[in-house]
Every structure is written in C-alpha cells, then in structure tokens.
Amino acid sequence: MIMSLIDEKTRFELRSPSAVLCGSDMNGAWGTRHSFARTLLRRAASHHWTVSKNRLELDELGRGTVVFTVDVEGHELKFIAFCQALEESERTDRVIASAWDVTAALLEGELTPERETELRRNVTVQEQGRTDPETVIMTRANRSARFFDYVSDCLAAGTQPDVATIGPSPYLIRSTAFYGNGKFGLKELSAFPAGHPLAVPYRSQMLTAWLMRELSMDLVEHVARAKAHAAGTVAVPLDAAWGRYFGLGNATGLGMVPFLVNHPGYLDAWCRLRELPLAAGLAADYAPEHPDLARIAELLERADQHLAEKADLKTVPFLSTSSIRPQLGQLLRELQDFRTSGGTAEPVLARLHEHAAGLSPEARGLFASIVIELRSDFDAEADALLTVAAPTAFNPAMRCDELSALLTQNYAWTQSYDFTAADCSSYYWYTSADSEEPRREQRSKLAQGTVEHCTDVARRVNALAGDLGGFSAEASVAEFLLAHPNHRFAAERIQQTRGYQYGDLQDNLVDGKFLPLSTQRFQLATYGMNNFSPQSTDWVRVTLFSGAPRVAEVMSGQDDDDWLFPLAPEGESK
Incomplete structure (x- = not known):
C-alpha cells in the first residue's frame, strides 16, 4: 500500500535535498505516471467521465462556437470555445497578445444565452475580461502556422500527414495560459468541496488542456471537410495513431521560476511525488526472471526509439537525444x-539508477521515470500528496538560537556562496510593466524604484546568517528583527520551510550562471509535458498530451495508461 510509503518513508532512502533541488538534476526531469496529465486521464478512465460534443458551429474557416458537456462523476461541466482564424502576423505567444485563434473556458452551472453572451464578451479578451465565480478555467491558443493548414490540406486530399513533415513536436494549436483559482474572478480552488474530482490542484487546468487538444483535432477535421467540399474531394479524419500522437503545443518562460520560489510547499510536494515511488522502486529486490525487469527492458527500448524520432529537436543546453x-x-x-545471469535476487534497479546518475542527469531522470512507471501502488495516494496546507504563521517569539539551528539544518548550502563577489548577485528579478511577465536583468541596470522579487533566497539567508551569528542566542526573533528589519523575509522563510524536505531550490537564482530552464523543465515535466526544446536560456517550447488517448478512447475504456515515451505513427501519408 502506498500509504505505507508516505507514513513509513524512513523505510526507504530518499535522495537528499542537495541532489534533488539542484539545477543539474532538474535538467534531466522527465514526466512520470504521476505527472498531472497522466493522473487526470487515469482518473477520467477509471471513473467513467464522459464528454458530449453538443455544438460545433463553425464556418468553412473554422470560425464559430464549440460547446462540450463533461460529466465528471455526476458533476456537469461545460467547455465553451470561441474560434476565429487570425492572420499569422496577428499571432503571438506573449501574455501581452490581444487576439487568439481560440479562447475558451471551463465552467460549472447552466450555460444560458445570457451567460454565453457575457462569456463571449470577457473570455475573448482574456486578461482584460472578468468572469463569474462558477467559471473554473479561462484559456487561449493559436493555430500552428506550420502544421494546422498542412494537416487540413492532407486530410482534405484523403491522406494522413507525413511524419517527417510534422517533425519532433507534434501539435495543431499551441496554448499560452490556463488561468484559474480566483484570477480574473474565476472559481477558487478552495470552493470545491472535499472529495470533488476537481478539488485536486491543477486537475481543472489539465482537463481544460485535454479538451483544447481534442478541439484542435475537431477543428482541423472540420476545416479539411470544408476544403474537400470546395475541391470536390473526399476528406478523411485523422487516423487513431495520429489522433494519439498530436498533443497540445505550449511555450513557457521565466514566470514559472518565481512561482516555485513563492510556493515552497508545492515544490516539496512535487519532489516527493517523484522521490517516494522512486525510492520504493529502487529498494526492491528482483530475481533475474522477475517480469518487472522485462517491462523495464521494454521501456528502455521504447525510450531509445522515442529519442531516435526526436533527433532533430533543438535541445541545447540540455543533452542531445543522440547523446542520451x-x-x-x-x-x-x-x-x-x-x-540472463541466473543469480539471486538483489536491488538491481538501484544499481542501474546509480549507473545512470554517473552518465548524465537526462539518463538518470529518464531511468527514474521508468522505475516509477511500475509503481501503480502510488496512484491512489498521489492526489492527496498534492493538496498542500497553508504555511504556518510566522512566529516572532521563536528564540534566535532555534532559528539559527533551523538555518544550519536546512540552509547550510547558502553559506557556500560569496555574495561579496559581483557575479554572485549579477542579476535581479522583477515584473516587466511592458510585457506583464516576470523578467530578470543585470543588477547594474536596476532602476531606482524597481520592485525586486524575493527570488534571491540564498543571498538573503546568507546575509541573515551573518547578522544572526552576532546576536544574543536567548533573544527572540522579534528582537532580532527590530535591530535588523531587512531580514524579515529570510527569517520567515526559514520558519516556513522547516516542515518540508524539499522546500527550496538549492541554487543562487541571481547568479549570472543560473539557468532558469532547469527549474522550468522540472515544473513542466511534473505537469506531464515532453519534447523540451529551449529557444533561449529563459524560455522553452514543449508538448502536452502527445501520445495520450482521445475523448472517444477514454469513454470506451480503451485507455491502458501506457503512453510514456510516445512514438510517431508508422509509415508515411499515402
């Protein structure tokens, strides 16, 4: 039982925070069976969720309104999308965009004509709009300039797409945001009652993303039929293999990094979501003939084929697929x-994992995902792990020696940095007024009055340690802060994370050598994304739900939850 993994985690040797929370390890993060996308579809299949496509009111260019009804264990939801066809020059993935090919919302309650009018007025302008509190998620996406028209042309001509033309990142539309949890008037996550299937963090976003991916294939098939009608040909739908292979494109930048800094409880939970089942898997003894080892071999071979198909994917500064x-x-x-040795049972996976760690972060992370794939006993409890309690209130009455002990226990790593060296503090983080997104910039360009984000945890704790060491051990933290008010953030942070094993990134985020992509990759892999393709040191393109079952497959019970390392359809267009 997995509860024994959580309650008796001391039975297993979890990897240390210094190993898990460093950027080099996060460079090798891969999705697992407990990533959010996988857990969503496993829940949908096992609890018989249904999706009814009520309205597909689109013109020949795919402009119009789409409505799906989703039955989620007796709770009825609506997914409504407003579709248009922008000129390519109007498309941008930036937050500051003002128009998108698709804007959509997931909502509870009745979809009356009056409510639809309000949704159309607000959802189509995204950040500039406001929703009612029964609207759960608001999102948007753009058609892929490379793939959408090409695929609709293929289907209109009666053929399937060509694998080589699609390349290593298969998607028809790319999303840029999934807003929820009270933003812009949306429903608060805490408003869902305990036990509600959407009360789990990120499940509503994943459901909406899956429906957007389904919509992308409905759209491309609709446009293909219109093209075929105009040309006097007969269109074909995407075959099952292509329907699974196409995912939802996405791109993300620096904004994800401050999120993890600001939510140490989530960081801890997401790390344990991987480390607990990994530790249990590595601790197990296996005889040479054990069937799990055949499964491990199968997944290693599939991973190799998956990587071979991604040879053209831009991966720098991550390791290339040809190197892995x-x-x-x-x-x-x-x-x-x-x-084939005929030997006795031993923890062979631990030996292989250690070997992988000596090869590269990517090989270690990939092998860890394969080990975790066998841990189906963790499925039932993974959801509970993600519900993170609010941090404990700051305690100014704590004695300074107790705060110092916590600092030594959890933040000794911050003392390895010399913040008198300019390179150690060469950057600062802020929110750009122009782009409305988090940014980082060289500290030499810091303008007076700029509000700096508290991403420099290492620097602040390091500075606190210096002043705390010269203060009375018996004094309270309140007395210390009266003398040193600039240390309030660091003191509160040390208290806030004391109950977490993996509460802070063990990196200096204001160092010139810090690579934001590492943190982004860890987060995106936790969501379930793949095809990591960095476009700079600060932003990366990815794909979500590539290899996942479509709506009809989940409703018919065909989903076997086996889509780690998805493979391209075989053959070329006929």
Missing part, C-alpha cells in the same frame, strides 16, 4: 546481463 541514446544502451545491456 548510447547511455540508455549501456543500462539496457547491464539489465539484460543480469536477467
């Missing part, structure tokens, strides 16, 4: 040698 593949080959050969 030989490393997987080493692991597979070592595993096969053990399977």
Whole structure:
C-alpha cells in the first residue's frame, strides 16, 4: 500500500535535498505516471467521465462556437470555445497578445444565452475580461502556422500527414495560459468541496488542456471537410495513431521560476511525488526472471526509439537525444546481463539508477521515470500528496538560537556562496510593466524604484546568517528583527520551510550562471509535458498530451495508461 510509503518513508532512502533541488538534476526531469496529465486521464478512465460534443458551429474557416458537456462523476461541466482564424502576423505567444485563434473556458452551472453572451464578451479578451465565480478555467491558443493548414490540406486530399513533415513536436494549436483559482474572478480552488474530482490542484487546468487538444483535432477535421467540399474531394479524419500522437503545443518562460520560489510547499510536494515511488522502486529486490525487469527492458527500448524520432529537436543546453541514446544502451545491456545471469535476487534497479546518475542527469531522470512507471501502488495516494496546507504563521517569539539551528539544518548550502563577489548577485528579478511577465536583468541596470522579487533566497539567508551569528542566542526573533528589519523575509522563510524536505531550490537564482530552464523543465515535466526544446536560456517550447488517448478512447475504456515515451505513427501519408 502506498500509504505505507508516505507514513513509513524512513523505510526507504530518499535522495537528499542537495541532489534533488539542484539545477543539474532538474535538467534531466522527465514526466512520470504521476505527472498531472497522466493522473487526470487515469482518473477520467477509471471513473467513467464522459464528454458530449453538443455544438460545433463553425464556418468553412473554422470560425464559430464549440460547446462540450463533461460529466465528471455526476458533476456537469461545460467547455465553451470561441474560434476565429487570425492572420499569422496577428499571432503571438506573449501574455501581452490581444487576439487568439481560440479562447475558451471551463465552467460549472447552466450555460444560458445570457451567460454565453457575457462569456463571449470577457473570455475573448482574456486578461482584460472578468468572469463569474462558477467559471473554473479561462484559456487561449493559436493555430500552428506550420502544421494546422498542412494537416487540413492532407486530410482534405484523403491522406494522413507525413511524419517527417510534422517533425519532433507534434501539435495543431499551441496554448499560452490556463488561468484559474480566483484570477480574473474565476472559481477558487478552495470552493470545491472535499472529495470533488476537481478539488485536486491543477486537475481543472489539465482537463481544460485535454479538451483544447481534442478541439484542435475537431477543428482541423472540420476545416479539411470544408476544403474537400470546395475541391470536390473526399476528406478523411485523422487516423487513431495520429489522433494519439498530436498533443497540445505550449511555450513557457521565466514566470514559472518565481512561482516555485513563492510556493515552497508545492515544490516539496512535487519532489516527493517523484522521490517516494522512486525510492520504493529502487529498494526492491528482483530475481533475474522477475517480469518487472522485462517491462523495464521494454521501456528502455521504447525510450531509445522515442529519442531516435526526436533527433532533430533543438535541445541545447540540455543533452542531445543522440547523446542520451548510447547511455540508455549501456543500462539496457547491464539489465539484460543480469536477467540472463541466473543469480539471486538483489536491488538491481538501484544499481542501474546509480549507473545512470554517473552518465548524465537526462539518463538518470529518464531511468527514474521508468522505475516509477511500475509503481501503480502510488496512484491512489498521489492526489492527496498534492493538496498542500497553508504555511504556518510566522512566529516572532521563536528564540534566535532555534532559528539559527533551523538555518544550519536546512540552509547550510547558502553559506557556500560569496555574495561579496559581483557575479554572485549579477542579476535581479522583477515584473516587466511592458510585457506583464516576470523578467530578470543585470543588477547594474536596476532602476531606482524597481520592485525586486524575493527570488534571491540564498543571498538573503546568507546575509541573515551573518547578522544572526552576532546576536544574543536567548533573544527572540522579534528582537532580532527590530535591530535588523531587512531580514524579515529570510527569517520567515526559514520558519516556513522547516516542515518540508524539499522546500527550496538549492541554487543562487541571481547568479549570472543560473539557468532558469532547469527549474522550468522540472515544473513542466511534473505537469506531464515532453519534447523540451529551449529557444533561449529563459524560455522553452514543449508538448502536452502527445501520445495520450482521445475523448472517444477514454469513454470506451480503451485507455491502458501506457503512453510514456510516445512514438510517431508508422509509415508515411499515402
């Protein structure tokens, strides 16, 4: 039982915070069976969620309104999308965009004509609009200039797309935001009663993303039929393999990094979501003939094929797929040698994991995902792990020696930095008034009056340690802060994270060498995204739900929850 993994976690040797929370390890993050996208569809299939496509009122260009009704364990939801066809020059993935090909919302309650009018007026302008409190999620997306028209042309001509033309990032539309939890008037997550299937953090966003991905294929097939009618041909729908392979495109930037800094409880939960089942898997003894080892070998071979198909994916500064593949080959050969050895049972996966860690972060992270894939006993409890309690209130009455002990216990790593060196504080983080997004900039350009984000946890704790060491041990933290008010954030942070094993990124985020992509990759892999393709040191393109079942498959019970390392459809267009 997985509850024993959580309640008796001391039975297993979890990886240390210094190993888990460093940027180099996060560079190798891969999705797992407990990533949010996987858990959503597993819940949908096991609890028989249904999706009815009530309205598909679109013209020949795919402009119009779409409404789906979703039955989520007796709770009825509506997904409404307002569709248009922008000129390519009007499309941008930036937050400051003012128009999108698709704007949509997930909502509870009745969709009356009056409510639809209000939604159309507000959802279509996104951040400039406001919703009613029974609207759960608001989102938007743009058609892919490379793929949408190409795929609709193929289907209109009666053929399927060509794998080589689509390339390593398969999607028809790309999303740029999934707003929820009270923003712009949306429903608060806390407003869902305990036990409600959407009371789990990020489940509403994942459901909306899955429906957007479904809509993208309905749109492209609709446009293809219109093209075929005009040309006198007969259109075909996407076949099942392509329907699974296409995901939802996405791109994300620096804004994700301050989120994890500001929510240490989520960071801890997301790390434990991986580390607990990984530790349990690595601790298990396996005889050479155990069937789980055959499954491990199968997944290593599939991962190798998946990476081979991604050879053209831009991955720098992450390791290239062509570099990871030989490393997987080493692991597979070592595993096969053990399977044919005729030896006794041993924790062979721990040995392989240690070998992978010595090869690269990418090989280690990929192998860890394969180990976790076998831990179906964690599925039922993964949701509970994600419900994070509010942090404890700041306690100014704490003695300074107690605060100092917590600092030494959890933040000794901050003392390794020399913040008198300019390179250690060469950047600062802020919110850009022009782009309305978090940004980082060289500290030499810091303008007077700029509000700096508290992303420099290491620097602040380091500075607190210096002053705390010269203060009376018996004094209260309140007395210390009266003398040193600039240390309030650091003192509160040390208290706030004391109950977490993985509460803070063990990196200096204002260092010139800090790579934001590392943190972004960890977060995106936790969501369930893949095809990581950095476009700079600060933003990365990804794909969500590639390989996932479509609506009809989930409702028919065909989902076997086996879409780690999705593979491209075989063959070319006929």
